[in-house]
Amino acid sequence: MSDRSRDRRPKLFRLPTARHRLRREIERDGEVLRVRGTVKDHPALKHELANRAFVVRTLARLGLNFEPVKPSVGRPGSSIGWSPP
Numbered sequence: 001m002s003d004r005s006r007d008r009r010p011k012l013f014r015l016p017t018a019r020h021r022l023r024r025e026i027e028r029d030g031e032v033l034r035v036r037g038t039v040k041d042h043p044a045l046k047h048e049l050a051n052r053a054f055v056v057r058t059l060a061r062l063g064l065n066f067e068p069v070k071p072s073v074g075r076p077g078s079s080i081g082w083s084p085p
Contacts, residue, residue: 019055022048 022044032039059065 019048019051022051 025044026042026048029042031042031045033042034040056065
């Protein structure tokens with residue numbers, strides 16, 4: 001049984017752990033590898049990039065990629081909030 005099938009958490013909560021696992025592997029080995037005298041990108045780099053793109057797409061589909069727009073800048077006017085009796 002693979003780790004994916006045992007993990008019952010929703011996919012959105014598993015994403016940061018996958019990203020951290022890939023990043024640890026890349027930091028351990030280095031972003032580039034020397035193979036038979038040639039310099040190549042680490043194979044996990046493309047998976048990390050795909051993971052980041054998936055997170056961005058998922059957040060956009062959930063509508064979580066926008067900040068709420070505030071109607072004004074600064075402190076609210078005196079008509080909002082508590083006023084002494």
